[in-house]
Amino acid sequence: MKHHLMIGTWTPPGAIFTVCFDDADLSLTPVKRTEIPKDEPISWMTFNHSRSTIYGAGMKKWNSLAVPSPSEITHQVSHAMGGDPRANDVNTKTRAIFVLAANKPPYCVYGNPFYDHAGFGNVFSTDAQTGALKENIQNYEYLPTSAIHGMVFDAGEDYLYSADMWANKVWCHAKDAETGHLTLVGSVDAPASNDHPRWVEIAPSGKFLYALMEGGNRLCVYSIDPETRKPSYTGKEYPLVPPGMMESFPKMFRSDVVFTSKSGKYLFATSRSNSPSLTGYIAAFSLSADGDIERQICLNPTPTSGGHSNAVSPCPWSDEWLALCDDEKGFVEIYRWRDEFLGRVAHLDIKEPGFGMNAIWYD
Numbered sequence: 001m002k003h004h005l006m007i008g009t010w011t012p013p014g015a016i017f018t019v020c021f022d023d024a025d026l027s028l029t030p031v032k033r034t035e036i037p038k039d040e041p042i043s044w045m046t047f048n049h050s051r052s053t054i055y056g057a058g059m060k061k062w063n064s065l066a067v068p069s070p071s072e073i074t075h076q077v078s079h080a081m082g083g084d085p086r087a088n089d090v091n092t093k094t095r096a097i098f099v100l101a102a103n104k105p106p107y108c109v110y111g112n113p114f115y116d117h118a119g120f121g122n123v124f125s126t127d128a129q130t131g132a133l134k135e136n137i138q139n140y141e142y143l144p145t146s147a148i149h150g151m152v153f154d155a156g157e158d159y160l161y162s163a164d165m166w167a168n169k170v171w172c173h174a175k176d177a178e179t180g181h182l183t184l185v186g187s188v189d190a191p192a193s194n195d196h197p198r199w200v201e202i203a204p205s206g207k208f209l210y211a212l213m214e215g216g217n218r219l220c221v222y223s224i225d226p227e228t229r230k231p232s233y234t235g236k237e238y239p240l241v242p243p244g245m246m247e248s249f250p251k252m253f254r255s256d257v258v259f260t261s262k263s264g265k266y267l268f269a270t271s272r273s274n275s276p277s278l279t280g281y282i283a284a285f286s287l288s289a290d291g292d293i294e295r296q297i298c299l300n301p302t303p304t305s306g307g308h309s310n311a312v313s314p315c316p317w318s319d320e321w322l323a324l325c326d327d328e329k330g331f332v333e334i335y336r337w338r339d340e341f342l343g344r345v346a347h348l349d350i351k352e353p354g355f356g357m358n359a360i361w362y363d
Helices: none
Strands: 002-009 015-022 027-035 044-047 053-058 061-069 072-080 095-101 109-114 120-126 133-141 148-153 159-164 169-175 182-189 197-202 208-213 218-224 231-239 253-260 266-273 281-287 293-301 311-314 321-326 331-338 341-349 355-361
Touching: 002 044, 002 321, 015 355, 027 331, 027 341, 044 095, 044 355, 053 072, 053 095, 053 109, 061 095, 061 109, 061 120, 061 133, 072 133, 095 148, 109 148, 133 182, 159 182, 159 208, 169 197, 182 231, 197 253, 208 253, 208 266, 218 253, 231 281, 231 293, 253 311, 266 311, 293 341, 311 355, 321 355, 331 355
Parallel strands: 148 197
Antiparallel strands: 002 015, 002 355, 015 027, 044 053, 053 061, 061 072, 095 109, 109 120, 120 133, 148 159, 159 169, 159 197, 169 182, 197 208, 208 218, 218 231, 253 266, 266 281, 281 293, 311 321, 321 331, 331 341
């Protein structure tokens, strides 16, 4: 079977790259380079619920693109970041960093500005026919010092959890099922002052939240209170770089992303290094039926530092395949997860500026 994936870039000029992975002959081939607005390279992208629209975090803009087929991607619209007006100033380093699309009506899209002037999350409505971003319907507050990166909904899309790197917190908001608006439930400080939560993932059961700490280079397990829905640190943590590496190479590692597999039986997380002379790492964990981490299975070096990326993207339809992107050298790879071993089966170099950020699986 052939699978198409789309991948964006960290730097201009804006482009989306479609590649094809054939799981029969294990080939990985380029399909098309699609130009998008040159000043809107997409550092993080996601599909809408029907995989007919891409939503992107494109530097100073949120954008949406129609995807009628793997080789047809058309820019629809771009919107400025909401909240603090200074975020959109060309002289500030604020940029759109992460975007999350709801899979349930009213199919709103949630975006995070990052770096400075990033104390607001942005909520957008979407066009019912085309999926295009329509209107900035809410700018909800975090803290003036906040810089949110990853977010995740629980399975029912009733609650949203956010990783706040700069304020060193994990946040919880309740989502209104009718409007898509968010209301603050509360926040909890990270266990250590140097943790800086970058990413969050949730167990399918909704009982556990996994917070990936960019600064602490560890994965921390939180239990979720069934009444308040607030997370509470369990004290369980797992390394995302090998023991001794942070002491030998201070401030040289930054953990990146964490995602569950399709079945919910496994969890994958990555870290990056700040030097081409050091590799990043990919970790795999086994999960219990209710989502608690049972054990860390592996902590394998990745081919490079990972650059800004080293983002792992599990296949949405099978536990067997994972994509991994790198922007130090510019490539995408496919790994096979079998019998709790991770093996690289395909590699594709794409020597374009800023390639490659996260991969999203189209089919």
